[in-house]
Amino acid sequence: MKPAPFDFVRAAHVEEVASLLGEEGDAARVLAGGQSLLPMLSMRLAQPAVVVDISRIEALEMIRQDGGAITVPAAARQAALLNLPGLTETHPLLAMALPWIGHPQTRARGTVCGSLAHADPSAELPLCLIALQGSVTLRSSRGTRKVGAADFFQGMMTTVCADDEMIEEVLFPARHQDAGYAFREFARRDGDFAIVACAAVVMPESIELTVGGVDDIPVRRQWGRLEGSALDDALNEMAWSLNARDDQHANARLRRDLVRSMGRDVIEEARACSD
Numbered sequence: 001m002k003p004a005p006f007d008f009v010r011a012a013h014v015e016e017v018a019s020l021l022g023e024e025g026d027a028a029r030v031l032a033g034g035q036s037l038l039p040m041l042s043m044r045l046a047q048p049a050v051v052v053d054i055s056r057i058e059a060l061e062m063i064r065q066d067g068g069a070i071t072v073p074a075a076a077r078q079a080a081l082l083n084l085p086g087l088t089e090t091h092p093l094l095a096m097a098l099p100w101i102g103h104p105q106t107r108a109r110g111t112v113c114g115s116l117a118h119a120d121p122s123a124e125l126p127l128c129l130i131a132l133q134g135s136v137t138l139r140s141s142r143g144t145r146k147v148g149a150a151d152f153f154q155g156m157m158t159t160v161c162a163d164d165e166m167i168e169e170v171l172f173p174a175r176h177q178d179a180g181y182a183f184r185e186f187a188r189r190d191g192d193f194a195i196v197a198c199a200a201v202v203m204p205e206s207i208e209l210t211v212g213g214v215d216d217i218p219v220r221r222q223w224g225r226l227e228g229s230a231l232d233d234a235l236n237e238m239a240w241s242l243n244a245r246d247d248q249h250a251n252a253r254l255r256r257d258l259v260r261s262m263g264r265d266v267i268e269e270a271r272a273c274s275d
């Protein structure tokens with residue numbers, strides 16, 4: 001199938017994007033890396049009248065580091081973040097999760113912000129945003145607003161980003177120096193979206209587990225430093241509380257089993273790094 005006809009605008013600066021989105025509303029779609037939008041256009045799952053390409057806006061390419069935090073603007077590719085010098089030390093969770101996104105070819109074009117905007121429940125970057133409690137800056141002709149991770153994702157492939165807004169950048173806060181981090185995922189083949197993905201952050205007083213691929217959005221839980229059967233009970237409660245589904249990739253029972261087993265594994269791995 002071929003895309004329905006659309007007008008194509010290669011934006012030169014962010015104000016142009018904001019103004020076009022303001023004029024066109026839901027008739028316009030931002031094109032970043034195209035790794036999700038182009039298939040959607042080809043399958044006619046999206047039929048925008050105007051496609052606004054932001055990928056050549058230089059001001060949106062440079063990843064910034066400030067006081068340990070990382071800010072990734074809208075045109076920065078997933079590969080650029082993965083290859084950022086020192087990422088393993090400053091943001092170990094991102095360094096562990098990024099290689100699981102698709103393939104080198106898709107990461108070379110796909111953007112970090114595009115993945116957040118797309119909001120696939122199995123995608124690694126939305127999971128990291130929630131696990132690290134980052135924030136997203138939205139831009140429109142009305143101005144900018146900053147939205148915390150907990151409020152950004154509204155449901156499956158749905159965010160608070162309005163039709164006239166774009167994600168301008170995402171901020172991943174500085175790591176907790178005394179925390180341990182771990183990430184794992186289960187997928188049928190290398191490069192596939194996760195069936196279940198788990199990220200753990202273990203601090204001296206708390207354990208946090210974020211799970212993707214099970215509910216409509218990644219879900220984060222925080223407990224004290226549980227161990228043994230108390231941790232098993234907490235993981236079991238979490239597994240049953242999620243809206244696990246049967247689909248062509250896995251049934252709900254496998255997804256709940258993975259929350260329990262992989263959840264425990266990442267927590268123990270992160271605990272070992274934090275002690």
Ligand SMILES: Cc1cc2nc3c(=O)[nH]c(=O)nc-3n(C[C@H](O)[C@H](O)[C@H](O)COP(=O)(O)OP(=O)(O)OC[C@H]3O[C@@H](n4cnc5c(N)ncnc54)[C@H](O)[C@@H]3O)c2cc1C
Pocket residue numbers: 029030031032033034035036037038074100101102103106109110111112113114115117118120122123124125161165166167168191192193194
């Ligand atoms: C073979 C293959 C395997 C893949 N495997 C994985 C995987 O395992 N895990 C995973 O997470 N992803 C995977 N992906 C998807 C990939 O990560 C995409 O890069 C990502 O989902 C979207 O990023 P993009 O920059 O390509 O966005 P685009 O495709 O350009 O856009 C995606 C959507 O987000 C919107 N959008 C993009 N940027 C912005 C912005 N700044 N502001 C507002 N809206 C915006 C677009 O309008 C569109 O609706 C895979 C893709 C392919 C082709």
